Amino acid sequence: MSVDLVAAWVADAQRIVVLTGAGVSTESGIPDFRGPDGVWTRDPRAERLSNIGYYVADPSIRRASWLRRLEHPAWGAEPNEAHVALADLDRSGRLDLLVTQNIDGLHLAAGMTPDHVVEIHGSIRDSVCLACGDRRPMPETLERVRAGDPDPACLVCGGILKSATVSFGQNLDPALLARSGEAAAGCDLFLAVGTSLTVYPAARLPEIAVDAGARLVIVNAEPTPLDGLAEAVLRGRAGAVLPAITAHLRSQPAR
Ligand code: NAD
Numbered sequence: 585m586s587v588d589l590v591a592a593w594v595a596d597a598q599r600i601v602v603l604t605g606a607g608v609s610t611e612s613g614i615p616d617f618r619g620p621d622g623v624w625t626r627d628p629r630a631e632r633l634s635n636i637g638y639y640v641a642d643p644s645i646r647r648a649s650w651l652r653r654l655e656h657p658a659w660g661a662e663p664n665e666a667h668v669a670l671a672d673l674d675r676s677g678r679l680d681l682l683v684t685q686n687i688d689g690l691h692l693a694a695g696m697t698p699d700h701v702v703e704i705h706g707s708i709r710d711s712v713c714l715a716c717g718d719r720r721p722m723p724e725t726l727e728r729v730r731a732g733d734p735d736p737a738c739l740v741c742g743g744i745l746k747s748a749t750v751s752f753g754q755n756l757d758p759a760l761l762a763r764s765g766e767a768a769a770g771c772d773l774f775l776a777v778g779t780s781l782t783v784y785p786a787a788r789l790p791e792i793a794v795d796a797g798a799r800l801v802i803v804n805a806e807p808t809p810l811d812g813l814a815e816a817v818l819r820g821r822a823g824a825v826l827p828a829i830t831a832h833l834r835s836q837p838a839r
Contacts, residue, residue, distance in 0.1 A: 587828045590801055590816050594673070594829055597773040599680040601798075602670060603789050607778020607805060609688050611664040611823040614657045618780045619805065636753035640714065640744060647734045653747055654726055658687075658708055663694035666777065669826035671695045676833040681767035685779060685786050687749045702760050704786055706749035715743025722747060761785060768792040773799045778822045781808040790814075803829075 594600065606616035617624045617631075624631050632638045633652060638645045663671075671694040673679050682701050684691055687708045691701050711725040712718070718740040725745060728736040738745055750756055764786075768774060774793035781787040781802075790810055794800050800814040803825050811817045818825050 587818060587825060590818060591829045591832065593773060593799060593801070593816075594678065594775075595833065597678050597771075597799075599771045600673065600678045600773045600775060601680055601767045601771040601789070601793060602673070602682040602775045602777065603779060603786060604670070604682065604684045604686060604691070604777050605779025605781075605783075605786075606686060607780075608666045608670075608684075608822050609661070609664070609686055609690055610778070611666065611821065612657075612661040612688075612690060614661055614688055616778075616780075618782070631752075634751050636751040639746065639751060643735055646744070649746075650726075650729045650734060650736070653708065653722070654729055656708060658689065661688060661690060663690045664823050666822035666826045667691055667694035669830040670777075672830045672833055674700055676830075678833075680771055681764065683764045683767070683786065683789060685783060687747070702764050704750075704756060704760055704764060706747070708747045708749055710748040711745050712748040713738035713741060713743045713745055716741040719748060756785065764789055765792055768798075769796045771796075771798050773801065775801045775803065776808075776810070776814075777803045777826065779804065779808070780806075781810045 610616050616622045633645060633649050667690050670682060674696045679700055682691060682696060683704050685705050687705055689707055689709045692698060709722050710719050711722050716738060718738055725736055736745055768789040769792050771793055774790050776790050790800050794813050801816045802808060802811060802814045803818045803822055
């Protein structure tokens, strides 16, 4: 399937919904989990750090998590060509909603309209108390770790702190999930980029869109379980494929 044909579909679309995954940020230097060089592919035990049960029960898992947050590549990362292309799509007026499974904040850093972005798995840029919900900027909490507290407690209630991300075993925000589902059901083109489409319920969104009659386009480096459902599968780097899809939108009037 040619990039030019997909570019024409994008230019003609009225309401586009985009779902992004870790593959959109690998070119910014943030490894994915399940790709060939993914964090979990290289070390399956690392998956434990993303499980809320282990996190709450085991202080050593929390200490390891805080060290990982201190060193997270998101702190030094910049948006790449894929993020920029999606921000161009937003500016063209065709984007209804971008749902990202990423926690790195790079879509917002690329200049997307905040109201057009749903971070369905949360954000590493804030910390949150699991007991009282107190939320504050992550750099503030990381400063306490850097100062020698390996597992900082909530300053308000003493509860367990964590990044404001959704771990396995935690529920997604029902309001964000509902908004994403409604957007998927109402779009005419659904673009899934850099996601293995194996994490539910986010991976259900393309199915909702197709069931409601939308065209599905998948851009990914590797096959996904939903490739058979897509009208076009573009295999390649998001940072190369997306700019090719959106390049000529710049010369068209914004909607
Ligand atoms: P995943 O790790 O399951 O899959 C990423 C997919 O992207 C793979 O299929 C891989 O082949 C593909 N890919 C890698 N680099 C690519 C590139 N340059 N261009 C195109 N495709 C590329 O990711 P997921 O499906 O998003 O789910 C993983 C979960 O892990 C998410 O829930 C997310 O919260 C979290 N996560 C987030 C980040 C981040 O914020 N940047 C990074 C790692 C994991």
